[in-house]
Amino acid sequence: MSLNPSEFMKTMENRMLFGDEDKATLKAYAEWGTTVASEMADHFYSYLQRDPEMNAIINEKEGRIERLRATFIEWFHEMFTGIDNWGDTYAQNRWKIGLIHVRIGIGPQHVVPAMATVVREVTKKLQAEGKGEELRIALGKICMIDLSFIEQAYVEVSSDAVLRETGWTAGLFRRLIATGAGTM
Numbered sequence: 001m002s003l004n005p006s007e008f009m010k011t012m013e014n015r016m017l018f019g020d021e022d023k024a025t026l027k028a029y030a031e032w033g034t035t036v037a038s039e040m041a042d043h044f045y046s047y048l049q050r051d052p053e054m055n056a057i058i059n060e061k062e063g064r065i066e067r068l069r070a071t072f073i074e075w076f077h078e079m080f081t082g083i084d085n086w087g088d089t090y091a092q093n094r095w096k097i098g099l100i101h102v103r104i105g106i107g108p109q110h111v112v113p114a115m116a117t118v119v120r121e122v123t124k125k126l127q128a129e130g131k132g133e134e135l136r137i138a139l140g141k142i143c144m145i146d147l148s149f150i151e152q153a154y155v156e157v158s159s160d161a162v163l164r165e166t167g168w169t170a171g172l173f174r175r176l177i178a179t180g181a182g183t184m
């Protein structure tokens with residue numbers, strides 16, 4: 001795979017203006033994150049269950065919904081701790097989450113509204129509890145970085161599969177995409 005998760009993480013941190021102050025804020029609220037994670041998981045999965053297509057995916061396999069609830073809570077908590085201070089392990093973990101979603105066939109049309117749900121519900125909770133604006137901003141940034149990983153995994157896996165199957169060069173593939181976009 002051409003993407004280096006650690007480099008991608010650094011690029012996204014720069015682009016999202018995610019800095020030391022955001023990291024300090026998230027760490028300071030790590031305990032709060034643990035206390036609200038289960039409630040956020042409830043919002044998240046009831047949102048997915050209201051959409052027939054997403055509901056079918058999450059109920060496809062026995063025990064999936066329970067597994068998903070547990071992994072969501074872990075994922076949510078990791079946004080506050082950064083696992084290894086948002087280093088290589090964090091980047092690898094987020095990349096792996098991206099790949100899992102691509103494998104299951106979950107695309108941008110599913111993931112973007114799902115992440116918007118997390119941001120919306122967390123914002124409501126913060127407002128209800130009168131928490132500071134800096135936490136909402138820091139959480140919004142890290143959610144968008146995590147979202148970028150899932151989205152980028154989709155692009156990387158799709159292009160890699162086409163290149164491997166056809167033997168085309170990356171340059172030719174980019175030209176074909178540009179031409180294709182011009183004809184739509």
Ligand code: HEM
Nearest residue numbers: 054057058064067071072075097100104106110111114115
């Ligand atoms: C905000 C966006 C999302 C986040 C943060 C998220 C988080 C996660 C995490 C942490 C895992 C576990 C990965 C692992 O096993 O290491 C996972 C797996 C999975 N997610 Fe998501 N997810 C998101 C969106 C979605 C959406 C929109 C769907 C369904 C339409 C979905 C369905 C699944 C499924 C089916 C699995 C695999 C479960 C299994 O059988 O083990 N996810 N997700």
